[in-house]
Amino acid sequence: MNHDELCERLSAYLEADLEASERVRIEEHLDECPDCRREYRELRHTVDLLRRLPAPDPPLDLADHVIARLRAGEGRPGLVARCQARIARIAGTPWSTPVAAVAVALGVLGIVRGVGVSSEFPDWKRSESRPQVEIAAETPPELPARPVRPTRLMGASAEPSPAEVVSPMLDCLRAGGPSRSAAGPGDPCEHWDSWMVGLGMRDAPAFVVEVEALPAPVRARIVARIRDFATRSGSAPLLASTLRSARDPRAARLANRIERTSAVSTR
Amino acid sequence: MALVAQQILERGSILRSRVEAAVGGVDPDGELVERWRAGDEVAFGSLVRRHERRVFGLALRMLGSREEAEDVAQEVFLNLHRSGHRFRREARFSTFVYRVTVNAVLNRRRSLGRRRARLESLMRRQASGDDLQHAPRGPEESLFGQELRAQLEVEILELTDALRAPLVLHDIEGLPYAEISSILGVAEGTVKSRIHRARRALRRQLGDLNGRGEP
Numbered sequence: 001m002n003h004d005e006l007c008e009r010l011s012a013y014l015e016a017d018l019e020a021s022e023r024v025r026i027e028e029h030l031d032e033c034p035d036c037r038r039e040y041r042e043l044r045h046t047v048d049l050l051r052r053l054p055a056p057d058p059p060l061d062l063a064d065h066v067i068a069r070l071r072a073g074e075g076r077p078g079l080v081a082r083c084q085a086r087i088a089r090i091a092g093t094p095w096s097t098p099v100a101a102v103a104v105a106l107g108v109l110g111i112v113r114g115v116g117v118s119s120e121f122p123d124w125k126r127s128e129s130r131p132q133v134e135i136a137a138e139t140p141p142e143l144p145a146r147p148v149r150p151t152r153l154m155g156a157s158a159e160p161s162p163a164e165v166v167s168p169m170l171d172c173l174r175a176g177g178p179s180r181s182a183a184g185p186g187d188p189c190e191h192w193d194s195w196m197v198g199l200g201m202r203d204a205p206a207f208v209v210e211v212e213a214l215p216a217p218v219r220a221r222i223v224a225r226i227r228d229f230a231t232r233s234g235s236a237p238l239l240a241s242t243l244r245s246a247r248d249p250r251a252a253r254l255a256n257r258i259e260r261t262s263a264v265s266t267r
Numbered sequence: 268m269a270l271v272a273q274q275i276l277e278r279g280s281i282l283r284s285r286v287e288a289a290v291g292g293v294d295p296d297g298e299l300v301e302r303w304r305a306g307d308e309v310a311f312g313s314l315v316r317r318h319e320r321r322v323f324g325l326a327l328r329m330l331g332s333r334e335e336a337e338d339v340a341q342e343v344f345l346n347l348h349r350s351g352h353r354f355r356r357e358a359r360f361s362t363f364v365y366r367v368t369v370n371a372v373l374n375r376r377r378s379l380g381r382r383r384a385r386l387e388s389l390m391r392r393q394a395s396g397d398d399l400q401h402a403p404r405g406p407e408e409s410l411f412g413q414e415l416r417a418q419l420e421v422e423i424l425e426l427t428d429a430l431r432a433p434l435v436l437h438d439i440e441g442l443p444y445a446e447i448s449s450i451l452g453v454a455e456g457t458v459k460s461r462i463h464r465a466r467r468a469l470r471r472q473l474g475d476l477n478g479r480g481e482p
Binding site: 008010011039042043049051053057058059063069070075076 | 308311312315316319320322323324327328333336337340341344345346348349415416419420434438439441459460462463466467469470473
């Protein structure tokens with residue numbers, strides 16, 4: 001090992017991150033080479049200074065600002081993430097199977113109907129000395145739910161039927177389909193994920209009948225989109241199970257396709 | 268249905284045991300993270316308090332401006348809240364926090380333009396005294412020590428992003444090489460060599476100031 005190579009190893013030597021034999025070689029070189037000795041001394045001093053730099057204090061109200069912004073609705077996960085969280089949360093409760101099945105469906109529909117749109121962040125104030133356990137034990141006060149944004153498909157009084165959803169779904173496909181990210185208000189695909197969740201959970205068998213009545217190419221596109229949604233949201237097993245419960249061969253076929261795609265994508 | 272629920276539970280348990288094996292013990296944030304993911308937003312508030320110092324500190328060391336660092340720190344916590352479902356518990360939560368912070372800082376610097384960011388940061392420091400803390404740390408710290416520390420903080424900001432990030436994470440935040448490798452997404456050997464290059468650059472820049480404080 002020459003002079004330059006040894007110099008490159010000085011940081012490792014400084015941190016005792018070397019084999020014994022290499023360590024001995026570097027020590028022998030340091031004994032002979034004043035340049036390396038100086039470099040080693042200065043490196044050690046630099047590292048010592050870095051380690052003693054004081055940690056800057058964050059602004060006192062940093063956490064309060066974050067919480068205020070969360071309460072104002074910023075930092076909310078997207079629909080797919082909320083869907084996954086709800087499914088995992090409800091499936092993790094020690095309820096009996098039929099109750100859990102209904103709860104999963106209702107919980108997901110809750111997101112669609114706007115229940116999950118309310119800000120869930122509780123109102124609590126900063127206290128420097130308050131221990132974590134005490135903070136955690138506080139009961140968050142009730143917050144008013146944000147008003148549900150009215151849409152042509154999500155009326156306050158009645159859920160859209162599968163037949164009512166198929167038509168705007170076709171509008172969405174004509175506009176290029178829901179693959180474009182972040183469909184905004186007024187976009188024909190704005191509610192695609194909501195349709196998928198709602199119909200997949202609640203009216204899957206009836207929806208399959210509606211879809212089966214469509215021309216084959218359109219049907220294929222819708223089915224492909226459903227598979228895509230199921231894979232993305234991790235809800236493929238749940239959707240497949242709901243479809244199979246209809247005991248309809250067409251629904252069962254769709255369930256098989258969804259499960260196959262999901263298995264391939266997670267491999 | 269029961270099968271689906273059971274699979275989800277089993278997967279959670281497998282992941283948890285993998286994390287514990289990988290990080291060599293229980294993640295100290297594990298309980299709060301569990302509660303937050305189960306819908307307890309108060310637990311997220313506690314996580315913000317627990318990590319605000321390291322997020323802000325890292326952002327300030329990387330950006331050099333308190334104003335920018337505070338802005339980025341807020342964005343980091345909003346991003347964490349938004350993308351918490353992506354935390355797979357294959358590493359400690361604090362590693363995930365550092366990763367999100369480093370990405371946010373680099374995005375901020377890219378969006379501002381590196382040169383402009385540096386210029387603005389220097390102008391701000393000149394205008395407002397200084398954002399980084401150069402006040403004496405105690406009666407024992409000499410004027411020379413303060414000068415050296417101030418110079419060091421300026422020189423850290425002069426390093427490239429590729430050298431500054433591993434240096435700050437290792438020599439200031441005290442993280443091990445393996446964790447930095449995971450945060451930055453580069454090999455451990457690359458982390459070590461970048462830290463060494465950054466130290467040598469600082470040593471050169473500090474020049475004659477360096478070593479004068481040595482006994």
